[in-house]
Amino acid sequence: FLTIDDGADKDPRLLDMLRELEVPVSGFLADQVARENYDYFRQAQREGYGMHNHSINHREMNRLTPAEQRAEICGQQTILERELGHRPVLFRPPYGAYDENTLRAAAECGIEVVPLWAAEAFPDRIEFGRPDQRFHPGDIVLTHFRGKREWGADMTDMVRRLLDTATEQGFAVARLEDYL
Numbered sequence: 607f608l609t610i611d612d613g614a615d616k617d618p619r620l621l622d623m624l625r626e627l628e629v630p631v632s633g634f635l636a637d638q639v640a641r642e643n644y645d646y647f648r649q650a651q652r653e654g655y656g657m658h659n660h661s662i663n664h665r666e667m668n669r670l671t672p673a674e675q676r677a678e679i680c681g682q683q684t685i686l687e688r689e690l691g692h693r694p695v696l697f698r699p700p701y702g703a704y705d706e707n708t709l710r711a712a713a714e715c716g717i718e719v720v721p722l723w724a725a726e727a728f729p730d731r732i733e734f735g736r737p738d739q740r741f742h743p744g745d746i747v748l749t750h751f752r753g754k755r756e757w758g759a760d761m762t763d764m765v766r767r768l769l770d771t772a773t774e775q776g777f778a779v780a781r782l783e784d785y786l
């Protein structure tokens with residue numbers, strides 16, 4: 607499952623490529639960087655990709671008070687409902703950092719699943735979380751809406767790397783929301 611976080615880079619060629627290759631993705635949006643152009647994510651949603659909650663300000667949840675965590679998660683639920691027309695049921699904590707209060711706050715904000723990840727995809731490599739350096743069935747792969755500025759390469763290069771590696775290892779990319 608390919609999941610894309612934050613929302614800083616909004617590359618139209620990514621959506622073209624995903625459509626052409628029929629590769630499903632799920633987005634986790636932090637308002638801080640997504641807000642300058644929610645049109646892009648509305649378009650992604652129209653293409654059939656789930657768009658979910660990644661908090662407002664991308665803070666480390668376990669460093670915040672319970673009330674601050676609730677404000678970050680519930681606040682982004684309200685923003686996404688306004689911008690995308692629905693309240694997500696998936697929340698991914700920034701940096702994968704969370705505590706019991708995060709899970710409680712997320713549940714209070716209507717979140718049902720808090721998916722983390724098993725590997726991270728970059729344009730030039732896959733960073734596997736396991737020592738065998740392979741994908742396993744059901745693995746969630748993290749990547750980011752990034753581009754030349756941070757990677758020196760494009761999101762399309764990242765997708766190509768991910769697909770080549772997954773195919774080589776005998777895997778296909780599926781839609782996360784269909785398996786929860």
Ligand SMILES: [Zn+2]
Nearest residue numbers: 611612700701
């Ligand atoms: Zn993030």
